Amino acid sequence: MEKIFKNIKENISYFTNENDSCETIINKIVKKLKENNVTLEVGDYEILEFGENFSKVNFKIKIQNLENIKEENIDLILPNNSFYDCLVKSFKRVTELYIIKTFKIEKSPNTEKEGITDKQRSFIEDKMKYNSQVIEKELDKMQVSSIKELTKAQASQIITFIQGNKHRSKEF
Structure with missing residues (x-):
């Protein structure tokens, strides 16, 4: 080890x-x-x-x-x-x-993480109805157990990913 x-x-x-x-x-x-x-x-x-x-x-x-x-x-x-x-x-x-x-990481963690906004949370929860597996996979990647634990930046990443998938699926 x-x-x-x-x-x-x-x-x-x-x-x-x-x-x-x-x-x-x-x-x-x-x-x-x-x-x-x-x-x-x-x-x-x-x-x-x-x-x-x-x-x-x-x-x-x-x-x-x-x-x-x-x-x-x-x-x-x-x-x-x-x-x-x-x-x-x-x-x-x-x-x-x-x-x-x-691992002697010199960058300090952001202790003032801005939590997910209400709009982001409701958008992601709404999209969970149709994209639950995709969103759960992204939550796992971020090592977060629920939408409520997301930071504003993480929620933004998921929303961008969901919207990117929506556009890709229309192209096919």
Whole structure:
């Protein structure tokens, strides 16, 4: 597994572009890991400290391939006012942080991601009636489980893709 990680680190400049966002780079690394049968998942979490306003939570990431299983820990500080919502949202974030740390990605992730607009959401949900497989495939590519979790940019990509498919199907 270490050889795979070393190979990806050494070749990261060949499969990423300088214009790629941090999220795009992470997705490309995850894809390379999958191609090499390496999976990353958050296995468990433990609350280390429970303060008045914030809690320190330790997430255990399980990295495995056909031969090895390895565990890494990532600690996050989460607000107590919406603790469980933050906890659930942190599962994906922890994996991203692990990739950033492991592969030494220098671009900072966009923490102020603009969420999907109501118009985008309703358009995509409307198109789901006829293109559900296409949209679900795009959601999988973006590693998003539902339309509501899309950023504005991701939703825009899906809408462009759907509209491109509509024009291609009319040509035939």
